[in-house]
Amino acid sequence: MNCKYDGMRALVLGLGVSGEAAALLLRARGGQVCVVDEEADGEGRQAAAVARVRQAGGEVRFGKGALPEGPFDVCVVSPAFALGHPWVEACRARGVPLVSELEVGACYWPGRILAVTGSKGKSSLVKLCADTLVLAGVSASPAGNYGIPLCRLALERPGLAWAVTEVSSFQMEHTRTLRPQVAVLLNLQADHLDRHRDMAEYKGLKLRLFENMGPGECALLPEGFDEEGRVPAGVACQRFGAGAGADWTYTGREIRGTFAGESVAVPTAGSWFDNEVLGLAAAAGTAALLHAGLTPGQVARGLAEFVPLSHRVQRVGVSRGGVTYVDDSKATSLTALAAGLRMVRKPVRLIAGGLLKENDLGAVKELLTQTTEKVYLIGRCSGQMREAWSPAVPCEECGTLERAVERAVCEARAGETVLLSPGTASFDQFNSYRERGERFTSQVRAVADLSGVPPLKDSE
Secondary structure (H helix, E strand, O other): OOOOOOOOEEEEEOOOHHHHHHHHHHHHOOOEEEEEEOOOOOOHHHHHHHHHHHHOOOEEEEOOOOOOOOOOOEEEEOOOOOOOOHHHHHHHHHOOOEEEHHHHHHHHOOOEEEEEEOOOOHHHHHHHHHHHHHHOOOOEEEEEOOOEOHHHHHHHOOOOOEEEEEOOHHHHOOOOOOOOOEEEEOOOOOOOOOOOOOHHHHHHHHHHHHOOOOOOOEEEEEOOOOOOOOOOOOOEEEEEEOOOOOOEEEOOOEEEEEEOOEEEEEEOOOOOOOOOOHHHHHHHHHHHHHHOOOOHHHHHHHHHHOOOOOOOOEEEEEEOOOOEEEEOOOOOOHHHHHHHHHHOOOOEEEEEOOEOOOOOHHHHHHHHHHHEEEEEEEOOOHHHHHHHHOOOOOEEEEEOHHHHHHHHHHHOOOOOEEEEOOOOEOOOOOOOHHHHHHHHHHHHHHHOOEOOOOOOOOOO
8 A cells, every 4th residue: 555654754753652653654664764752761661662663763862852853754743742832833834744643544544444532431432342343253453542553553453344443632633634434423521621722623623533534434423413514415424312313312221223224223231331321322332333334233242241441430349248349440520420420320439539620519519419328538639529519418538548448338238339430630649540440449359348249350
């Protein structure tokens, strides 16, 4: 396959996973590649990446100073580099074309693309679609923002039929020609407004995903969403939601819609998606997978056998006394906390708190009164949460996660769920949400009398 980037003199900004993937692919296509990164840690993943790029014949430089003089035919911008970054502005001033790793990867990817964008839940939907395709005997891999960078997939696994690609607004800043065969906008909420000027810019970047699609391809959007003419004529544009205007709906226990003139009903009972929050994602996924060539039965099997991502409403276990323990450490916002409360079995004993990113704590107060027996508070914002929520639900400041688990285990009763869904960043007490979730799981297994019911296996 020939592509316009063959043999180019390329500058790559950033030596993360996407920057490395772009550098290696461009070198394999005969290009001269120079990777620049602001800081070197000299060990771990970065050191290995440096070795791989240099072994492939690429150049790697570190430092926050001026860019190499070049000349360069193209600059590949990693997602971490905002539009106003000095290096991005310098390339623009020199007239060097700016592209994303996703743009380069799509240029060389010979297979088909099922793309997913949105504000929340993208990774789980990508995993569902990729896992279900593979389960049905169709070769596929998760790619993009979750999974393998598309450049790496094009270089190492070009024989796959589908790249199920998570697409972020950051990636779309420098993506112009990506053309998925199936594309999903899962939802749109205020997010990353510290990076983008406003919601209009953020929405526009999401909708750019559909602009190059053509006849016979499928665009899936939320019911009632105004795409402002960004989906081209001839593209099958379908809606998912809960109302009369939706082509695909979650009705409670199943997904309903019409495909190829036939009514379709796909059961969700007992699956991870059988709730009001994830039911709509399952409706979008069902439609996407049918358009990718699967049968309703194959989709139903994928829903039934889906294993959730770690720390995303992931069941740790059930005690002999009938208490369920759930790790939702990935819930780093109040919106995600609310979603976690809606997804698990009520009544809930909630462990929340950490490094607060939002101010409107009252937004979840009514939901707490409907779902939650008690809140066990940890971390820096525990006082703020207690002050905001204690009029609606009992709150106890526990300080540490270990203490919160001990108190919840002591007080929980049969039929209740102990849910870690912090609604905050983790960095006041942990290195990451992953560490927070692992500590929760470890403490539950240490102090709760778990039964022989096996927890859901870790998928990461």
